[in-house]
Structures are given as structure tokens and as C-alpha cells.
Amino acid sequence: MLLGILSETKEKECRVALTPDVCSQLIASGFSVMIERGAGLRSYYSDEHYTSVGVEVVAEASSVYGKADVVLKVNAPNPSEIALMRKGSVLISFMWAATHPELVQACQNQGISAFSVDAIPRISRAQKMDALSSQANLAGYKSVLLGANSLGKIFPLLMTAAGTIKPAKVVIFGAGVAGLQAIATAKRLGAIVEVTDIRPETKEQVESLGGKFIQVKGDDSIRIEGGYVKGVSEEFLKNQQELVAKHVAEADLVITTALIPGKKAPMLVTEDMVKSMRLGSVIVDMAVEQGGNCAVSELNKTVVKHGVTVIGESNLPSLLPLNASDLYAKNIQTFLLHLASKDGFRWELDEEITKGSLIVHNGSPMQS
Numbered sequence: 001m002l003l004g005i006l007s008e009t010k011e012k013e014c015r016v017a018l019t020p021d022v023c024s025q026l027i028a029s030g031f032s033v034m035i036e037r038g039a040g041l042r043s044y045y046s047d048e049h050y051t052s053v054g055v056e057v058v059a060e061a062s063s064v065y066g067k068a069d070v071v072l073k074v075n076a077p078n079p080s081e082i083a084l085m086r087k088g089s090v091l092i093s094f095m096w097a098a099t100h101p102e103l104v105q106a107c108q109n110q111g112i113s114a115f116s117v118d119a120i121p122r123i124s125r126a127q128k129m130d131a132l133s134s135q136a137n138l139a140g141y142k143s144v145l146l147g148a149n150s151l152g153k154i155f156p157l158l159m160t161a162a163g164t165i166k167p168a169k170v171v172i173f174g175a176g177v178a179g180l181q182a183i184a185t186a187k188r189l190g191a192i193v194e195v196t197d198i199r200p201e202t203k204e205q206v207e208s209l210g211g212k213f214i215q216v217k218g219d220d221s222i223r224i225e226g227g228y229v230k231g232v233s234e235e236f237l238k239n240q241q242e243l244v245a246k247h248v249a250e251a252d253l254v255i256t257t258a259l260i261p262g263k264k265a266p267m268l269v270t271e272d273m274v275k276s277m278r279l280g281s282v283i284v285d286m287a288v289e290q291g292g293n294c295a296v297s298e299l300n301k302t303v304v305k306h307g308v309t310v311i312g313e314s315n316l317p318s319l320l321p322l323n324a325s326d327l328y329a330k331n332i333q334t335f336l337l338h339l340a341s342k343d344g345f346r347w348e349l350d351e352e353i354t355k356g357s358l359i360v361h362n363g364s365p366m367q368s
Helices: 020-028 047-051 061-067 101-110 124-129 131-150 177-188 200-208 234-249 271-276 321-339 352-357
Strands: 002-005 032-036 056-058 070-075 090-094 113-116 158-160 163-165 169-173 192-196 212-214 223-225 228-231 253-256 282-285 302-305 308-311 358-361
Touching: 002 061, 020 032, 020 047, 020 321, 032 047, 032 061, 047 056, 070 321, 090 321, 101 113, 101 358, 124 321, 124 352, 131 177, 131 253, 131 282, 131 308, 131 321, 169 177, 169 234, 177 192, 177 200, 177 253, 192 234, 200 212, 212 234, 234 271, 321 352, 352 358
Parallel strands: 002 032, 002 070, 032 056, 070 090, 090 113, 169 192, 169 253, 192 212, 253 282, 282 308
Antiparallel strands: 113 358, 158 163, 223 228, 302 308
């Protein structure tokens, strides 16, 4: 099978779907690989890196779309790009199908099959394929560095001849993969870290990393599926805001990570809470692309509101493209080898990972 790698066209995207090292391993497994010229440059991989391991470099994206049996991307192609794919070929990328029905329709119209890596089930045997987690891990790390860089003070306790500097206080909303990495990174830098999460089972993980858990009493509205929050009531969010408001007011840095798949991100930090924060404090809203957890954050902008710097960077993994591409490529390699061999796809439609991630099959939509 011929695998095709494209340049990412989404604004501010620096990742690439496969690295030369992973291409080398796939070629050794019997696959052929072609890549659009320059596709790896923003991840610091030259065309020569790819050709040296046996990848064919082509000048036009249309050639890759038209020839590849499997198109591999980080972000899904737009409908006009999907229209360049051969009928019967396969797309593997992030698709976010629940919020992008036009992509699903384009795949149906073109008669292709599409797997969405964000829909891979959260089960133990799929951990090595879990691109959401690999990318969120890096995002959590980078969120702390961005916050620290914008903060006008250092993180650790520092005793000097001129006096003692108190440690910075960091409040983190959400103890998922990104939140846990943010906790670990902030602690390593010497901050005091407080964390809130609506899942009480995360308390032990937070405390094992040295964070203090702010516990909000749950209610019947909270729906958890596969370890991820799928729904929560406005009343619960209000109670959470009231409890956490005091901690936010005293924080130097607030990082929000809460997302609900297929829905607008929950509002966690109101404008009044922002007003209560000290001048020079910082908020990093990691959910800004899905509407944001903070009332005053703006997509892909850093703004100052009420004396607080609010960072709305939507694609944090892309700021670490070398690591992010390496991890994503390994996720894709594991996923692809689960689904197919060099001779073709197995199409085990009742198998859990295939069933969960297959969005369109030969032009027909699959039920989630």
C-alpha cells in the first residue's frame, strides 16, 4: 500500500503526520511512502531526511491525494482536498466528526473511508495509538512555560540577602492528561499547585504529583464515559465556580483544560473571577478552540483584560513540533498496523478499535 503525507494547511500548524524514522520502519514492513515537498520542514525534517530512508518526495499535494492508498494527516483535509482523493482510498487524521459534519459528508461524496484518531476508544490496548493523550501531554507542559514566561515573577521560593521571594501559586482546572502534566511541570519549577476536577477519583493522582486537590461535591448530572467527562449541569458548574473563586483570586497563574467532546467547552472562569485576580496574573485557556473555559479569552490571541494576561493559544502541541510529530507518527504507525498490513486493510468492522474510530466506510457513514 502507498501511504501519502501532506503539508498541514491549518493556520499555525507545524506538525507532520509521519517522521522519517517511522517512515523507515513502515517501509521495512512493506509499505511505500510518498510525501509532499516541504511537508516536514516546520517539524525540522528536510526532504533529504525523507528521501534518505526511501520516501518519494513529490511537488504537488494533488499528486499525493490522487495516488495514495492511505492519506495520513494531523488535521483533516478540507472538503476540496478530500475531493482529490481516489474512490476507495482511506484517510487517517483528527476529524472531530461530531462538530465537522461537512468533512463527513465530503468523505461520503468521494466514496472513501475515514478513520478519526480522536475517536479511538480509551482502552488499555489502544494506549499506544492514543494521539489525543500524546498531544495533550505536551500541551500541558507547554501551557506552564507560556504562563511562566508571561508572569512577572519566578515560580520557586527564593531566599536571598535582599529578602525572601514567595513561591508562585498555580491553579489548574482539570486533571486529565494535560492537567496532570501541567501539575508536574509547575511543581518542578517550584510553584504551589492547586487543582480542581469534577472526577473525585483524580484526587489521588493530583496529590501524588504534589498538588493540592480542591474537591467539589459531585451531583447526578455528571456523566463520565471512558474516563472523560461527557456532560455536566450548569448548576454544578456554578457551584464549582463559587468554591474555586477564592483560589483563583489568589493565583498567579490559572490554567484551564476542561473539554467535553463534541460540545462547547464549559465556562469555568467568569469575567468577575478575572477581575478578582491580582494585576499581572496570567490565565492560559487550553480550551479556547472549543469556546474557552475563560469568559474573556480570545482564540489565538494573548490579551490583557482587567490587568490579567489571558493566553488563548489553540494549538499548543504545534509549538513543540519535533516532539509532537514524533509522538503522533508513532501513534499513527501503531494504529495503521492494527488496521492493515502492506497488502491492505482487514476491515474488521466489529472489532472495538476499528468500530470506534471508523467514521465513513467506502462512502457510507458509520454509526458511532
